[in-house]
Amino acid sequence: MPPKNPEQNFLADRFEADRARLRGVAYRMLGSLPEAEDAVQEAWLRLSRADTSGVDNLSAWLTTVTSRVCLDMLRSRKSRREDALLDGGPEPSVSGEDAIERETILADSVGLALLVVLQALSPAERIAFVLHDLFDMPFEQIAPIVERTPDAARQLASRARRRVRGGEAPLDAAQTAQKTVVDAFLTASRTGDLAGLMAVLDPNVVVRADVFAGGGQTRELRGAERVAAFYNGLAQTARTALVDGAIGAVVAPLGKLHLVLDIRVENGKVVEISAVGDPRRLETAKVAAV
The missing domain is CATH 3.10.450.50 (Nuclear Transport Factor 2; Chain: A,)
Structure with missing residues (x-):
């Protein structure tokens, strides 16, 4: 439903300005466009219910919320012994050639090989790696998302980085x-x-x-x-x-x-x-x- 007051209108405008970026964050974490869109929608619901009067950086707040939603989704997926990059995950919420083209373009922009590698990481490793290596978020901000200390978050990202790069030396x-x-x-x-x-x-x-x-x-x-x-x-x-x-x-x-x-x-x-x-x-x- 459309916002009903000026504050909601303001939040909706700010959210729309960040939607594409948040979708990109979620897609790299989840590897599925429908799931990424679900995560972004959940972030909007949380924003619409939250008291943001004390939030100085709304974009960073939205990134944190979206990341936490993705972490919950990854943990739930793992507990069901599912992996959307291997079994396809849920059916797309939108169908047809346009939906397939959108996800193909997004997957290609991320790097299909990278998406395949990311599926092997633990949820916490995946979140830490994506936020730090792909979106330059400092470990002090990543730590509370993955429920670790900054040093532990740094180790998660480092471990993930070695796995993403195959633990190998540069190509000979x-x-x-x-x-x-x-x-x-x-x-x-x-x-x-x-x-x-x-x-x-x-x-x-x-x-x-x-x-x-x-x-x-x-x-x-x-x-x-x-x-x-x-x-x-x-x-x-x-x-x-x-x-x-x-x-x-x-x-x-x-x-x-x-x-x-x-x-x-x-x-x-x-x-x-x-x-x-x-x-x-x-x-x-x-x-x-x-």
């Missing part, structure tokens, strides 16, 4: 070269650049898919022409990632981990791609953003 020269090839392959696939695909595929490239990735049966493709034709216009949601310490890719539509692509590169060409959709492998795969 060989990995950097492999990433360049994988990036080129995925870009050519996504944009329907057949010539670009042929340029990065070894003439004898082999693609293998397990039963989950192959539509109920294992599949195999051989030869650059067949592989290029198959991937031409494909891989719309695939992004380069570090998978179990090696350069590969994840296919994660709307942040939901669907496939892992193990991509072997030799002499600047893709020589082998293994598409793995086995849920057991996806649960154990160590994915890091690159």
